[in-house]
Amino acid sequence: MQARLSIDILNRAGQSKFLRTERGRFELRAKVSNTGNATGAEYIAEKRVLRTPKEEVLCASENSFGKVLTFQGIDTDTTLILGGLLKDDSIEYVSRSDAEIRNDAKQFITYVLVQCGQRLLFFKRSYLSRAAEFLRGSKCIGFGGHVSKADFDILSLDDRGISACARRELMEELYLPGAAIESVETPDPVAGLTANLRIPSRATVRLFQNAPLEQLGILNDDSSEVGRRHVAVVYRVWLPDWQVARCLEKGDSSTKGLGWVNLSKDKLDIADFEYWSQLCLRKFYPSTVVAKSGIRVLNKAKLASDRVIAVAGRIGSGKTETASYLSETLGCPPTTDALQTREKGRCVIQPVLHKSFQRLY
Secondary structure (H helix, E strand, C coil): CHHHHHHHHHHHHHHCCEEEEECCEEEEHHHHHHHCCHHHCCCCCCCCCCCCCCCEEEEEEHHHHHHHCCCCEEECCHHHHHHHHCCCCCEEEEEHHHHCCCCCEEEEEEEEEEEECCEEEEEEECCCCCCCHHHCCCEECCECCECEHHHCCHHHCCCCCHHHHHHHHHHHHEECCCCCCCEEEEEECCCCEEEEEECCCHHHHHHHHHCCEEEEEEEECCCCHHHHCEEEEEEEEECCCHHHHCCCEECCCCEEEEEEEECCCCCEEHHHECHHHHHHHHHHCHHHEECCCCCCCCCHHHHHHHCEEEEEECCCCCHHHHHHHHHHHHCCCECCCHHHCCHHHCCEEEEEEHHHHHHHC
16 A cells, blocks of 8 residues: 555656655554644655666677577586587676676576476465566466576686576575574665575575486577576476475465476466476476467556457467468557558557567567
């Protein structure tokens, strides 16, 4: 409620029906004006700014990734690709805030699948996540994050700390309950308050330090702005004991709950997962996924103004035929030109490739 009132005051200024009199306290503007209460003077809150974490992340220069990353999707020849990307004259550490706006460098991140026997772990991205807006709320099978300068030490000379980053991220995003979870108070630069920083329990550290880590491939995706600035090293960590694995819980506010897929009998609707997870599922667990047809409203406001129906699917899935059928049935002209979609407010049918559909989402 406080957030909604704050946004109303911010957007409407003096025209808002509400007025903030002190931190966390609000009054009706009309009530304060009528009583002339001096103590009801408006309190102007400091605007919160989302600050990118201060860290230096590992990046590949355009000179190297332009020659090596000539594919889209996942390539399993990791030794050859990483060998071309991790040359001394091709990599650099860049502050994350600068890296997020550069198109001439790709940031290395890890994307780790967690598997125990025939069970695969997934999570749902929270709307509090720092991930791009179109990723929030979607299901994901990849845990991980940016490879930072702190991951590089004498024990990780060969891969510049990439595998160390994979294990560190698992310890931060997952934890085993039971043992006391230590935490320390640290200033929160965004909220201006103190927040609890979770320290992994000893059981969590032992689990992910000792679990076998398998390197599966390199993921390159230039279909979105986020993808163009990152290259992911895909791993799979094998957990040996289901009685231990089933006790895992989320360790991060960016995660909105965990779940396990039984690969021997469950079928997954590919549309429920973010695009990178879709690539991994199709590549490494093809018999588990199904593509169900369905209708989804991505943006109600744009649907009312642009009136576009997008038919999305993989190559050869029948997009053109479906678009023609819908066009004939609904009396809407088909088009592949996004510039035509606003013409005369008509509803149009627009067949698009699946990757383009992910950008729309």
